[in-house]
Amino acid sequence: MSLLVVGSVAFDNVETPFGKVERALGGSALYFSASASYFTQVNLVAVVGDDFPEEATDFLRSRNVDLEGLRRTEGETFCWKGRYGFDLNEAVTLDTQLNVFGDFHPELPAEYRKSSHVFLANIDPELQLEVLRQVENPEFVALDTMNFWIESKREALVRVLAEVDMVLINETEARQLAGNPNIVQAANTVLEMGPKYVVIKRGEYGALLFSRDDEPFFAPAYPLESVFDPTGAGDTFAGGVLGYLSNHGEVNADNLRQAMILGGVMASFCVQKFSFNNLRTLEDGEIAERFKRFAKLVHFNGLES
Amino acid sequence: MSLLVVGSVAFDNVETPFGKVERALGGSALYFSASASYFTQVNLVAVVGDDFPEEATDFLRSRNVDLEGLRRTEGETFCWKGRYGFDLNEAVTLDTQLNVFGDFHPELPAEYRKSSHVFLANIDPELQLEVLRQVENPEFVALDTMNFWIESKREALVRVLAEVDMVLINETEARQLAGNPNIVQAANTVLEMGPKYVVIKRGEYGALLFSRDDEPFFAPAYPLESVFDPTGAGDTFAGGVLGYLSNHGEVNADNLRQAMILGGVMASFCVQKFSFNNLRTLEDGEIAERFKRFAKLVHFNGLES
Numbered sequence: 001m002s003l004l005v006v007g008s009v010a011f012d013n014v015e016t017p018f019g020k021v022e023r024a025l026g027g028s029a030l031y032f033s034a035s036a037s038y039f040t041q042v043n044l045v046a047v048v049g050d051d052f053p054e055e056a057t058d059f060l061r062s063r064n065v066d067l068e069g070l071r072r073t074e075g076e077t078f079c080w081k082g083r084y085g086f087d088l089n090e091a092v093t094l095d096t097q098l099n100v101f102g103d104f105h106p107e108l109p110a111e112y113r114k115s116s117h118v119f120l121a122n123i124d125p126e127l128q129l130e131v132l133r134q135v136e137n138p139e140f141v142a143l144d145t146m147n148f149w150i151e152s153k154r155e156a157l158v159r160v161l162a163e164v165d166m167v168l169i170n171e172t173e174a175r176q177l178a179g180n181p182n183i184v185q186a187a188n189t190v191l192e193m194g195p196k197y198v199v200i201k202r203g204e205y206g207a208l209l210f211s212r213d214d215e216p217f218f219a220p221a222y223p224l225e226s227v228f229d230p231t232g233a234g235d236t237f238a239g240g241v242l243g244y245l246s247n248h249g250e251v252n253a254d255n256l257r258q259a260m261i262l263g264g265v266m267a268s269f270c271v272q273k274f275s276f277n278n279l280r281t282l283e284d285g286e287i288a289e290r291f292k293r294f295a296k297l298v299h300f301n302g303l304e305s
Numbered sequence: 306m307s308l309l310v311v312g313s314v315a316f317d318n319v320e321t322p323f324g325k326v327e328r329a330l331g332g333s334a335l336y337f338s339a340s341a342s343y344f345t346q347v348n349l350v351a352v353v354g355d356d357f358p359e360e361a362t363d364f365l366r367s368r369n370v371d372l373e374g375l376r377r378t379e380g381e382t383f384c385w386k387g388r389y390g391f392d393l394n395e396a397v398t399l400d401t402q403l404n405v406f407g408d409f410h411p412e413l414p415a416e417y418r419k420s421s422h423v424f425l426a427n428i429d430p431e432l433q434l435e436v437l438r439q440v441e442n443p444e445f446v447a448l449d450t451m452n453f454w455i456e457s458k459r460e461a462l463v464r465v466l467a468e469v470d471m472v473l474i475n476e477t478e479a480r481q482l483a484g485n486p487n488i489v490q491a492a493n494t495v496l497e498m499g500p501k502y503v504v505i506k507r508g509e510y511g512a513l514l515f516s517r518d519d520e521p522f523f524a525p526a527y528p529l530e531s532v533f534d535p536t537g538a539g540d541t542f543a544g545g546v547l548g549y550l551s552n553h554g555e556v557n558a559d560n561l562r563q564a565m566i567l568g569g570v571m572a573s574f575c576v577q578k579f580s581f582n583n584l585r586t587l588e589d590g591e592i593a594e595r596f597k598r599f600a601k602l603v604h605f606n607g608l609e610s
Contacts, residue, residue, distance in 0.1 A: 087486075181392075182530065182531070182532065183528060184530040188530075204488075205507065205510040205511075206510075208528055215601055215602070216528050217603075218525045218602050218603050220603070225487065225490055225493075227487065254606055257604070257605035257606070258606060258608065261605055291607075297520070297523050299522075299562070300524075300559075300563055300565075300600070301562070302596075303563065303593060
């Protein structure tokens with residue numbers, strides 16, 4: 001089993017009420033890879049400029065992330081600048097410099113075309129379609145998207161949605177995509193567009209899993225005493241979900257639910273430090289221990305009948 | 306065991322994107338009583354005007370709510386007018402007519418002074434203190450409050466907080482009360498003010514229980530396909546929590562968690578119709594069935610070690 005991710009690798013300039021960081025490593029594909037690498041072998045497709053540090057590629061290699069698909073080209077790496085207020089659920093984008101990412105057309109190395117699992121991170125849905133054309137026979141494909149593509153590339157987005165197994169999407173964007181303020185109805189509308197599973201991401205309120213043939217599942221976020229930087233939490237969550245699924249064969253209700261909790265576990269580590277610094281040196285025992293804390297968080301006994 | 310509630314009984318004029326209703330029965334004490342009546346015997350203390358309909362008192366009596374403490378006086382009943390947008394989490398208050406509620410000073414009938422459990426609904430904290438002075442030896446006291454009292458009657462609020470076992474409070478108001486944007490830190494600050502338990506209400510995102518000596522517990526809200534009117538959901542939630550506790554002896558981690566889920570169960574019924582109409586004719590079986598759906602909503606298996 002191997003897990004292909006296609007998305008952005010970036011420098012982030014982030015300001016939160018608790019501090020700021022400049023040129024921190026970021027981007028959807030990087031957060032996703034760091035997270036998923038704790039569960040499976042990751043194949044990374046992205047583009048960076050010649051300013052991208054060796055330290056980062058060394059780290060990814062140390063986590064067994066395959067970098068044959070990481071193209072290095074002349075110019076500067078994609079750069080995002082954003083700010084969070086005390087409501088850490090929503091970032092204000094201050095600046096976006098696409099740089100080398102502006103001409104990105106993902107090309108999959110031969111080995112990557114056989115990936116069993118695929119995550120199409122939040123990029124132009126036309127690029128997501130380009131990727132799908134190159135993968136031979138994937139078992140499970142998931143995608144993320146955002147308001148910008150829902151507004152500007154709706155037709156391409158609808159086409160790619162029809163071809164994937166799972167969509168992971170923010171609550172507000174799910175409502176926008178479905179044109180429906182009720183989240184259950186919105187999820188059902190998105191399910192009708194193709195995917196078997198819709199994951200609604202709700203930031204510090206956790207995530208909901210809707211599927212065609214099962215009741216909804218709610219994965220909480222862990223209430224943390226210190227949340228430093230929510231950047232990348234959604235991609236880190238997706239990395240936990242897809243990483244676990246790619247390493248556990250058939251997708252069923254049981255391992256989907258475990259995968260959602262592991263997504264929350266990884267995201268809870270991510271937000272406790274700037275960038276993905278807290279995903280660099282986790283031990284398996286720490287992940288298992290936090291998984292148990294999530295179980296305790298929602299545990300209750302049945303009523304006596 | 307009996308459960309005393311002191312709060313408002315009102316007429317509500319409510320507009321939501323799904324319809325509107327005029328002079329619907331409402332008020333914190335009414336929602337609370339209707340909900341708690343499914344679990345225990347309720348003693349209601351409130352005031353209404355001479356315009357208050359017999360139909361309502363007949364209904365409460367039919368639910369075994371004791372009305373000796375419901376004073377009927379000359380004038381009009383408290384009237385609230387509010388509107389919800391598509392974000393049903395927050396009401397805009399359009400008008401508040403205190404009417405007979407303006408001169409309310411709760412007087413407890415002799416029998417009520419022996420109540421084992423007490424809920425001080427969201428009223429002036431000085432009135433909450435007046436009530437506490439009249440109760441003889443309660444086993445468990447909970448209160449609700451709001452931004453208005455946090456701003457205008459902070460000193461009295463701090464005094465009453467020091468005397469209660471549990472506070473139930475909206476997320477935004479918990480942050481305001483504690484002066485801290487992080488919800489875990491805010492809950493800990495409120496715990497230091499006196500109560501053993503702090504319940505943070507998060508609307509459609511559920512509720513968190515913090516306590517001095519246990520890890521946090523998260524009670525989800527059920528994702529509903531139709532939410533008609535969120536008015537009273539918080540008081541209905543509190544009615545489930547306190548109703549269950551007052552009927553189950555010693556307060557411990559297990560029955561607190563079950564009580565939180567039952568609060569969510571009752572709130573989920575409440576929001577499906579205008580006013581508390583959906584709390585009029587529930588069967589015990591419906592409550593038990595929805596409790597099981599809540600259990601399924603958050604169920605997942607442990608990881609193989």
